[in-house]
Amino acid sequence: MTTDSAPTSAETDEFYEVTNLVLLDVWGDNFHQGYWESEEDDSSIQVATERLTDLLIERSELGGGGRVLDIGCGLGVPALRLAEKTPAEVVGVSNNQSQIDEANQRAVAKGLHDRVRFDYADALDLPFPDGGFDVVWIFEALMHMDRPRALREARRVLRPGGRIVITDQLQLGPMTDENARLVREQLDLMHASPLLFEDGYRALVRESGLELVEFLDISRHTQITSRRVIETVDRRYDELLARYGEVVIPILQSFRNPAALVPELGYALIVARRPG
Numbered sequence: 433m434t435t436d437s438a439p440t441s442a443e444t445d446e447f448y449e450v451t452n453l454v455l456l457d458v459w460g461d462n463f464h465q466g467y468w469e470s471e472e473d474d475s476s477i478q479v480a481t482e483r484l485t486d487l488l489i490e491r492s493e494l495g496g497g498g499r500v501l502d503i504g505c506g507l508g509v510p511a512l513r514l515a516e517k518t519p520a521e522v523v524g525v526s527n528n529q530s531q532i533d534e535a536n537q538r539a540v541a542k543g544l545h546d547r548v549r550f551d552y553a554d555a556l557d558l559p560f561p562d563g564g565f566d567v568v569w570i571f572e573a574l575m576h577m578d579r580p581r582a583l584r585e586a587r588r589v590l591r592p593g594g595r596i597v598i599t600d601q602l603q604l605g606p607m608t609d610e611n612a613r614l615v616r617e618q619l620d621l622m623h624a625s626p627l628l629f630e631d632g633y634r635a636l637v638r639e640s641g642l643e644l645v646e647f648l649d650i651s652r653h654t655q656i657t658s659r660r661v662i663e664t665v666d667r668r669y670d671e672l673l674a675r676y677g678e679v680v681i682p683i684l685q686s687f688r689n690p691a692a693l694v695p696e697l698g699y700a701l702i703v704a705r706r707p708g
């Protein structure tokens with residue numbers, strides 16, 4: 433991974449401005465992978481995506497409350513679920529204003545706006561003082577960022593002893609040259625940084641001044657996601673194109689790109705803490 437190859441905030445903002453609509457339509461309002469118990473598990477996308485959110489909620493240990501920052505909050509659905517299941521106060525940030533507007537409306541609609549709010553911010557330059565949060569989430573968003581810079585910034589706003597819960601793509605093993613090329617193209621289309629192996633993650637966490645608590649490879653549970661996305665977009669391609677216009681062609685193409693099925697493309701749940 434090099435700093436040069438990380439997407440910029442302006443690029444991901446522009447990407448999501450259009451992607452928000454398509455993702456909401458084809459995948460639902462959780463902009464992250466589903467977690468399926470097994471190949472036979474026929475849970476809906478909504479159940480599977482909420483199940484992944486619940487894994488993060490469990491690992492946040494917020495039964496007694498606390499202040500949480502959700503970096504890269506999407507439409508705010510995971511943060512609102514966290515606030516429904518714990519007494520925590522949550523601030524969500526994203527670099528896409530449309531998401532922030534929708535997330536705040538959803539907080540009001542759920543009557544949670546006294547404990548949950550969403551602010552426009554760039555993850556690399558957070559408008560918060562040092563040490564103000566007990567827990568930080570970066571839920572399927574770190575791949576869009578310069579990972580070392582984003583983690584250093586997350587550490588800064590975390591109180592000593594506080595924990596960070598992350599999910600991100602993971603490379604599971606060596607790829608053929610052809611698969612590596614396909615995956616690289618796909619990551620470019622999705623404005624995502626190059627993949628890391630588990631070792632790379634362990635080093636990244638350490639070098640960011642954090643202590644690893646748990647590294648969980650959940651690829652086996654999330655890989656169904658790509659199959660479902662590809663199936664849905666293939667089936668609905670013409671209808672989606674008619675509804676949203678030509679501007680969505682690159683997004684639809686990237687969503688149904690078979691590169692997402694490369695078996696070495698995995699997914700990890702990572703918990704770390706800021707030393708106390």
Ligand code: SAH
Binds near residue numbers: 441504554
């Ligand atoms: N965590 C949410 C959304 C995941 S999608 C969910 O699970 O539903 C990735 C999110 O990261 C989007 O909200 C995107 O706007 C945000 N993002 C990407 N780059 C960012 C940046 N530089 N600063 C802040 N947010 C960013």
